[in-house]
Amino acid sequence: MSLFGTDGVRGLANGPLTAELALTLAQATAVVLGQGRIAEARRATGRRLTAVVARDPRVSGQFLSAAVEAGLASSGVDVLDAGTLPTPAAAFLIGDVDADFGVMISASHNPAPDNGIKIFARGGVKLPDAVERRIEEAMAGEKLRPTGGDVGRVVRFSDAEDRYVLHLLASLPHRLDGLHVVLDCAHGAASGVSPETFRNAGAKVTVIGNDPDGLNINDGYGSTHLEKLSAEVVRVGADVGIAHDGDADRCLAVDAEGRIIDGDQIMAILAVAMRDRGQLHRDTLVATVMSNLGLHRAMHAQGIQVETTAVGDRYVLERMTEGRYSLGGEQSGHLIMSAFATTGDGLLTGLHLCAEMARQRKSLAELASVMTVFPQVLVNVRGVERSRATAPDVAAAVAEAERELGESGRVLLRPSGTELMVRVMVEAADEATATRIAEQLAAVVRG
Incomplete structure (x- = not known):
């Protein structure tokens, strides 16, 4: 191995x-x-x-x-x-x-x-x-x-930190003056540099998860635990919440009502803004096969093409490099802005998201309305061989599910690269339908 x-x-x-x-x-x-x-x-x-x-x-x-x-x-x-x-x-x-x-x-x-x-x-x-x-x-x-x-x-x-902060600030299309931002630093690597950068960009900043002791990284805070961030945004009446993970290569957000804005929605907001400024190369966004159907629908409506890759920001970056594309990422919050970074950068993403709020004078909820999120249900079927994902009986069940969903949903079966497991993902216009079809397909995969 x-x-x-x-x-x-x-x-x-x-x-x-x-x-x-x-x-x-x-x-x-x-x-x-x-x-x-x-x-x-x-x-x-x-x-x-x-x-x-x-x-x-x-x-x-x-x-x-x-x-x-x-x-x-x-x-x-x-x-x-x-x-x-x-x-x-x-x-x-x-x-x-x-x-x-x-x-x-x-x-x-x-x-x-x-x-x-x-x-x-x-x-x-x-x-x-x-x-x-x-x-x-x-x-x-x-x-x-x-x-x-x-x-x-x-x-x-x-001067490592100073160089990085100056680089981030120089990338911004608009200052953040007037915005109140809550930052969740996951008790991780961004605990010092992220609050400093957002304040230097003009934002009023409230911080949680910024007291690392070497053992509490990602523990109940950060992009995989958004509950505390949502509650704090509502409690202090902030405009937006930004969550990093332990090494700050991810960014997820919550709006003023504490609702989660995921990586797909952030990509949609930034793609439209970059397209309008002539900065979205070939009017194309790069996303993975796990990105929500709503992202594809929204980008199509905006005249933006979406190219898909395997899951993993390295594969997104490879496709971006091949096509010289300027924006790509994952639903998990790994976003790559190739004009400023060679990898996912949670601070860069958060800053540019907030800059669009300030520039357009719109709430995050208003900006995120460019995309309607389709309910997405993921079932992990453990203990089965990778080959079950393409077995004839499974393929027949997938085809039947796709016929039922039509253009109002999609099905994706993806074998794990590290475990005996097949992931069944179903998107549909409502969660009940997505859950029902995902469980039916999971039963077929189990055999």
Whole structure:
């Protein structure tokens, strides 16, 4: 089984994800990403390679980042230690200082005992599968062993946060003056930088989930737990609530009444705004197969094309890069604005969403009305082989469900990439119909 998953190497810290593994992975990364024309040119001029390393506030991030930095420095790579920062900040900084690559220590929205190692190539882009395989193979091979003055240095990246904040503020089409924003930072990596940035953009800010202790990340707060944010927005009479996850590469929102605005709705709002400003390349939005049918309907009505990919922001980014598209993302709140970021950026997304509220002088509910959300029911059928998703009896049941739904819904069966499980997703004009058809199809999948 591959060491790398859909978003780096992830697991229980000090379980499968040990300091030894982190060090060896860093050494292998130096071997593989230290190759190439630019790296050779730098060495020819006597310069060492440079890597940016950052982490979220999990307590295990301390020893894992130390191990990664040791592995890189022992391989002759200079390390810029950016401390605790969001994943998209690390990605931005790699390009901003022209580093050769970077490493982010985070398990995103997972609970505190987990952690992960995400590797970014030059420019702050995620690694292709083929490069990840080469790094995994290199873990068993010879390492770089410079001595004396050729070993790498580890230095504090003292202005990392300032660079990122200035970048975010420079991206805004409109200031946030007059808006009252509640931020839920998930006790994560954005706990310091997000409130600072929103205030600098002109918003009145109330913050929850901004007291990380290394163990409370994502615990009852953040984009996977929106109840507290909804309640706080209503309690203080704010205009909008913005929720990040642990490493702040996601953004979900709630309106002034505490109603959830998901990633599909945020994409719809931003796509229309960018189209109107001539910034939506080829009037196209990139979304995944899990995006709501309502998004497709709304974009069609606006004359915007939607291209779909497999689930995962890396696949969204690949399609965006191929087509040079400017906006894409997932229902979960991973949104990529390619003019400003190489990965999902929850702060960037939240800022631009609020900027549209301020620019158009409309409430979030008014902006979100561009899209009608179809009820979506997801049933996970566990303990079945992936092949059940395309078995003849299942295909016949899906065809019958699609005939019943017509243009008022859709069906998607998706085998899990990591478990013996098939996911059955049904959208319909009403929740009762979606639930009934999803349960019928799940029964057929179970056989």
